[in-house]
Amino acid sequence: MPHTSPPPAHPTRLVPLADAAEHLHVSVKTLRRRIADGTIAGYRVGRLIRVDLDELTQSLVVAIPSARSM
Template sequence: MVRHTRSEQPAQQLVSLSEAAEHFGVSVKTLRRRIADGTIRGYRIGRLIRIDLHELQDRLLIEIPSMK
């Protein structure tokens, strides 16, 4: 079993849906759909929904293999 210390884990950077949508060039509706289907996790803080930019980058950005 691998245990991570605080220094090894990347810090969460929770941002609003609109900030994340602008950052990645997608719509807020797309992010809401991804939260609903379980692709990404949303975090509720009071009435606000926040998402982690690091997690979003890991889950949404997919490398396209190049032809050689």
Template sequence: MAVHIRPDTRGLRLTSLADAAEQLGISIKTLRRRISDGTVHGYRVGRLIRVDPDELRERLLTEIPSAK
């Protein structure tokens, strides 16, 4: 029997993949890949998949160090 552990989602502000992809300038397919490989968490709400935009910024955006 599979045991499903529900994450603590209190305080999360979830958004659709389309909105999140548009905000970051990436494709929905890229977001789905990142959810699949475990880089970010996806949350199923009924049939829809939602993501936390704050987590996306934290995990996907990285600063490029300057050469100075």
């Protein structure tokens, strides 16, 4: 049985991988790798794979601490 993610608990902004990759300035291949390793969730809609833009931003965008704030 294939691994499936539970549906998100909040309203989603499901977009194609190409749109999400362009939004974050990464490649589609990077997003596919992150889905495969479980870092982000992918949602299958028929034969298509979509990602939630809000969820994606929370998972992949990380603030870099400044040396000045330490």
